[in-house]
Each structure stands twice: as C-alpha cells, then as structure tokens.
Amino acid sequence: MIRNLILDWSGTLADDLGAVIAATNGVMAHYAKPPFTRDQFREVFQLPYTEFYRHILPDVPLTDLQALYLKHFPEETAHSVPMLDHAQEFLQFAADTGRRMFICSSAPLEHVQSQAMVNRVSHFFEHFHCGIIDKCAHVPTLLAQHDLNPHETAFVGDMRHDIEAGKVGGLTTIATATGYESIPTLMQAEPDILVKNLSALTRLMRSLTVQI
Numbered sequence: 001m002i003r004n005l006i007l008d009w010s011g012t013l014a015d016d017l018g019a020v021i022a023a024t025n026g027v028m029a030h031y032a033k034p035p036f037t038r039d040q041f042r043e044v045f046q047l048p049y050t051e052f053y054r055h056i057l058p059d060v061p062l063t064d065l066q067a068l069y070l071k072h073f074p075e076e077t078a079h080s081v082p083m084l085d086h087a088q089e090f091l092q093f094a095a096d097t098g099r100r101m102f103i104c105s106s107a108p109l110e111h112v113q114s115q116a117m118v119n120r121v122s123h124f125f126e127h128f129h130c131g132i133i134d135k136c137a138h139v140p141t142l143l144a145q146h147d148l149n150p151h152e153t154a155f156v157g158d159m160r161h162d163i164e165a166g167k168v169g170g171l172t173t174i175a176t177a178t179g180y181e182s183i184p185t186l187m188q189a190e191p192d193i194l195v196k197n198l199s200a201l202t203r204l205m206r207s208l209t210v211q212i
Contacts, residue, residue: 002172002205004148005094006139008157009105009112009130011179013091013198016081016107016115017042019074026072027065031057045180047161048133049106070108081115084178086199091124093202103128104135104142104155104165135165143169156201163189174201 010016017038025035033056036044046052053065074080094101101124105112109130116122127146132138143150155166158179163186166173175191176198177183186194195201 002099002152002154004100004102004146004153006102006104006142006153006155006166006171007125008155008159008162008179009103009115010107011084011158012156012162012176013083013087013121014081014112014115014119015084016111017180019081023069023073027057027068030068030072031060033057042180042182047106047135047159050133073111081119083119083121084198086197086202088119088121090198090202091121093205095124097205100146100148101125102142102146103130104132104138105130106132106135135161136168139165139169139171158186160186160189163191166191176201 007013010020021036021038021041024041028035044052044056050062053060053062057065091101103112103116103125105128107130109128112128112130113122116125116128129138129142139155142148143153150170153169154172154174155162155169156174156176157163157166158176159181163173163175167189172193173189173191174193174195175186175189176195177186178197183194193204195204
C-alpha cells in the first residue's frame, strides 16, 4: 500500500504555468531574446531547469538567471495561482486515508509556501522540499530524512524528471497529464501509472486500496 506521497508542485498541484512563462520571458527580454508562447515553452522546457537555460542562454551564470527570474516573477502570483482542478479533493482524500505528503519542487520555497497558504493547503504537507535543481539527486536524501520506505512511497509529477527521480528512489511513479509536458513526452520516462488528472488518481486509489 502507498502510505507516502512525494508530490511535485507546479503543473501537478498548482496551475502556475502562466506565471512561470511570464518570469521566463522577463529573463529573455533582459538578454534581448524573443519571448516564448505558451506552446513554445511547453515544447522546450525541461528539468533540471539548469539544462533548459544551458540551451537557451548558455553563457549566463545560473545565479544571474535565478535572480532575474525572481525579479520578474509576478508579485501578485500567490493570489492569482490557483490549485489545479481536483487537487484539493485529492489532497483531502490522501489526508483522510492517512497518507503522509511531501512537496518536492524546483520552484522557489517562498513561491510554493505563499501559494499553498493562499490556497489553504499548507497543512496537508509535512515538509516543503523546494528550490531543488536535481530531484534525482535529492530523492534519496528526502527518503532518509523522513524515514520513508520506498516500497510504500509514490512520486507524483507532471514531467519526465519527476518520474526519473521516483525511479532513482525505487518508488512507484505516477504521471499526471495536467502540466508542463504532453502525454507522449511524459511516456518517454515510462511511469508506472499515468492519470488524466488528480480526480482520476483519487478514483484509482479508492478502488485499489491494497495496491495503491
């Protein structure tokens, strides 16, 4: 049975794609580069995000990029970034059935915590692991820090890097088609489970109480 859930934030629980594109385009404008459309961004964005920037701005130090990204991130975002459809329902179900939940996100801690607070979901999570560049490297640390049994833990995310990180930790990997990557792209990482959205995952967990 899955007793622990490691959850990505952006595109898995929170609908922050618009704000992320706006901040990224602010960085692009600073270096006189053309902005991304939503479709273009989804096509080229990847995690770790250091790889994304290495391809589009290879000569710019990461610290400069991080500072510019924070500068251009919309100030009102905490109030304008909603939870994705069915996210609160899923979190409530997971809490009601005794699952422990953790966030593992590349997004800055201050952004995730403020968005979680505004959307009144902070209490669901034991710990926010944020600002994580390489989730594959971080997952073993997360498991050890919280004494999580890999065989009782799942990683839920919307990008290949989430699935790859879960596989590194020996976890059940669950891909949700609600975020930054398309289904064909997600399937390249060969997740154990693919769901259309978190409502589908809630239904699956309800029906497979022994396995999931």
